[in-house]
Amino acid sequence: SHLESRDGLPPILSQEQLKAIVEVAHAQDKLALGQAVFPEEAEMALAAGVDQLMSWPSRAVPMPDDLIQSLVDDAVPVLSGFNITPPQEGDVRRFLDAGGTLGFGTYAPNSGPVDSPYREFQVMLIFEMTPMEMIQSATANAANAVGLGDQIGTLETGKKADIIVVDGDPLQEFRVMREVIYVVKGGDLVVQPVGE
Numbered sequence: 001s002h003l004e005s006r007d008g009l010p011p012i013l014s015q016e017q018l019k020a021i022v023e024v025a026h027a028q029d030k031l032a033l034g035q036a037v038f039p040e041e042a043e044m045a046l047a048a049g050v051d052q053l054m055s056w057p058s059r060a061v062p063m064p065d066d067l068i069q070s071l072v073d074d075a076v077p078v079l080s081g082f083n084i085t086p087p088q089e090g091d092v093r094r095f096l097d098a099g100g101t102l103g104f105g106t107y108a109p110n111s112g113p114v115d116s117p118y119r120e121f122q123v124m125l126i127f128e129m130t131p132m133e134m135i136q137s138a139t140a141n142a143a144n145a146v147g148l149g150d151q152i153g154t155l156e157t158g159k160k161a162d163i164i165v166v167d168g169d170p171l172q173e174f175r176v177m178r179e180v181i182y183v184v185k186g187g188d189l190v191v192q193p194v195g196e
């Protein structure tokens with residue numbers, strides 16, 4: 001059976017369909033990603049065994065404490081996408097304080113102009129994330145969420161060197177994240193100020 005459409009969204013898959021999809025993905029050593037906009041959808045996705053949620057699962061209602069605990073207990077990361085599906089006040093802080101893992105996500109380019117990643121950071125600030133939590137969401141947490149944490153996401157010997165250099169300390173003034181001076185990709189300097 002299907003849940004009925006709400007807020008103009010299409011019906012969701014049944015529990016049996018979700019479980020079958022996850023089983024096929026896992027049998028082929030693939031991650032199973034779930035899209036959940038409502039807590040009930042997230043609970044179904046978790047019961048089916050998804051590896052991560054691709055959107056914040058509390059549209060129009062606060063995230064239940066038991067859903068937060070399930071996400072933490074099952075070590076299922078959630079990608080943000082807050083500029084499209086904003087969380088309820090206090091939900092992000094409760095999720096992070098409980099030990100949840102938030103990965104940075106936007107719906108770019110569908111979500112707007114090319115600066116939408118920075119806009120996502122601005123929304124994260126509104127929802128009480130610290131600058132370090134925001135940076136980790138876009139680096140280590142994102143790398144771990146896609147199974148590449150051993151290759152990228154942190155500055156360590158043996159990992160690929162993809163780095164941005166900004167003009168200032170983002171832990172003190174996060175707006176400097178918009179002022180990228182250098183970009184290093186795979187260990188090579190690919191962007192630098194004109195004339196250098």
